[in-house]
Amino acid sequence: MNTLATPLEPLSVSALTAQIKSLLEATFLEVYLQGEISNFTLHKASGHLYFSLKDASSSIRCVMFKGNAKSLAFTPENGLQVIIKGALSLYAPRGEYQVICHSLTQSGKGSLSAQYEALKKSLESKGYFAQSRKxxxxxxxxxxxxxxxxxxxxxxxxxxxxxxxxxxxxxxxxxxxxxxxxxxxxxxxxxxxxxxxxxxxxxxxxxxxxxxxxxxxxxxxxxxxxxxxxxxxxxxxxxxxxxxxxxxxxxxxxxxxxxxxxxxxxxxxxxDKREWLLRLDEIRAQYDTSAQHSLAKAQKLCDHLLELYQQKSYANTLSFASEQLGQLRTGLNATMAQILQAKGAIYATQALQYEQLPLLREREYALLTLAKELQALDPKRLVRENFAQILRNGKPVQVGELRGDDEIELCDGVNLARARVLSL
The missing domain is CATH 3.40.50.10550 (Hypothetical protein af1403; domain 2)
Known part of the structure; x- marks a missing residue:
């Protein structure tokens, strides 16, 4: 008759942890360890001490509860070399084993920390840490x-x-x-x-x-x-x-x-590429602005140079000289026209005078005759020559023009006398 084997019942994690805890604590009722303190923490609320004890190759977690911690004659700190007495236990919530410390005595500074400090001091004295060599x-x-x-x-x-x-x-x-x-x-x-x-x-x-x-x-x-x-x-x-x-x-x-x-x-x-992309955008914008400014400045300079070139160019100089020559020619023509007009007027006057020359000579002869006659009638001359002018009705008359009983006036240029002609 065949019988079926009864399978093992699976354990819960808690059950397995409890078994391991029981085994560890029963086997390691007392442990005596030496090592260096690291990761030291003082829990202020509970007063418990938590730290690791380590050597060159391994480390183990340790806890010292407040009741045992009160009896310590020193303050634990990282790097101290210590000797602990305690028991091995397992912390079930995390499944981690640890040493429950009953006593803790100091045995000197930790060897690793001492080596570290000694090497650091030696290298610093040799100038290994100098900023000038960085x-x-x-x-x-x-x-x-x-x-x-x-x-x-x-x-x-x-x-x-x-x-x-x-x-x-x-x-x-x-x-x-x-x-x-x-x-x-x-x-x-x-x-x-x-x-x-x-x-x-x-x-x-x-x-x-x-x-x-x-x-x-x-x-x-x-x-x-x-x-x-x-x-x-x-x-x-x-x-x-x-x-x-x-x-x-x-x-x-x-x-x-x-x-x-x-x-x-x-x-x-x-x-940072994002920062440099932003910088490149800024640099490009600055470059564009600078380039536009430079181009505008260069354009202004080119315009100025072009203006100077146009002022100094032979074509513009010739054009300006031609324009001035034209203005001078126009002025000369106007001046010549005025001169010719004036000369023409003079010529016309002279021509008219030439045509009237015989008449003028005749008039000149008559004027000379009248002048002689006038000179003959000049009172001063008459005075000088003991003559008096005969006036009838205010007009000069000759003796031969007088008639008997005419009233006349005799004037020598100075004196005036009235007379009556008795007979001729």
Whole structure:
């Protein structure tokens, strides 16, 4: 007789989490750990402490509740090397395990932070961070080397921003280890390789080293001296775009420019095509205005030069001289006409006088005769010659014209006497 196998009943997530929690807490009733504090948070409302305990390779979440935190003799902070005693537990809502800290003692500063500060101080004393050695970035890069993981989100973010901001730039990606023990050496190698094209036709305008955010351990490759040396001696401008805005690594200080994030890096080093399109429109409008102004000014100058040319040209000079000659000719003709008219009048008068010359001579002879007669009758002359003029009725008469009993007047030009003729 065949029997059917009874299938396993599926567990709920909560049931599985409860089983794991029971197993963990039963197995790790007490743990004793040493490491460096990171991501420290003091919850002000509850008074609980939340942080991670880490070393060079791993980290684990920790919580210390308010009751245990009150007994601490120091204030926890990031970078401190501490020893904790506690128990392993699982936080069911998120399915994450964590250490419930019962005690926390300080064992000195964290080794990673100490290494970071020591290297930073050493490089700064050598002038690695000096602004005077920073190389300027070209405003319109044609070719950029991206040194990051090909599988990381940082690369996709940079490509996305570049495509929308300025798609005329060629991006060349170098697959680079950005996390782990070999990360520092690999970053330095790729920097040297990309920089080796400097001065050739295949040279890069900018080298970008970057990755997304993470813990200090995750970003440690960018804190190594080999990377700082590679950046310092590179001839190509280098931008460090590592982590988030609050993350600072050694490469940020040595690089020619530090970007808060990979996306922000592309916004900084690439021009905005929309802004430049607006600028080009403004420049074109200014050019049109300037060109119109220049053309108007040139047209005005040409008109002025043409006017000067016309004033100085032989044709216009000849035309003006001809016009003046014509005016002079007209004036001369008018003057000659007036002269001829005047001369004609004189000639006519003279001709008339010539025709009347015999009559004039006759009249002249008569006038001379009358003059002699008048002269003979001149009283002064008569006085001088003891003569008196005889007047009858106021008119001169001769003695022979007198008759007896005529009343006459005798005048010598001075005296007047009345007389009667007695007889002749």
């Amino acid at each position: 190389k300027p970035l070209p405003p319109f890069p044609k070719k950029i080397a991206l040194l990051t993981s090909l599988s990381g989100a940082a690369l996709q973010d940079m490509k996305r921003v570049a495509s929308t901001r300025w798609n005329l730039t060629k991006l060349v990606c170098f697959d680079t280890l950005t996390q782990g023990e070999q990360a520092g050496a690999h970053i330095a190698h790729n920097i040297a390789y990309a920089d080796s094209f400097f001065g050739t036709d295949n040279a890069f305008d900018i080298i970008v080293i970057g990755r997304g955010g993470g813990s200090m351990e995750d970003l440690w490759g960018f804190n190594e001296e080999i990377v700082a040396n590679a950046i310092f001696y590179a001839r190509t401008p280098i931008v460090s775009a590592v982590g988030h805005e609050i993350d600072f690594v050694i490469s940020d200080f040595v690089a020619d420019l530090r970007a808060a994030t990979p996306s922000a890096c592309m916004e900084i080093i690439l021009p």
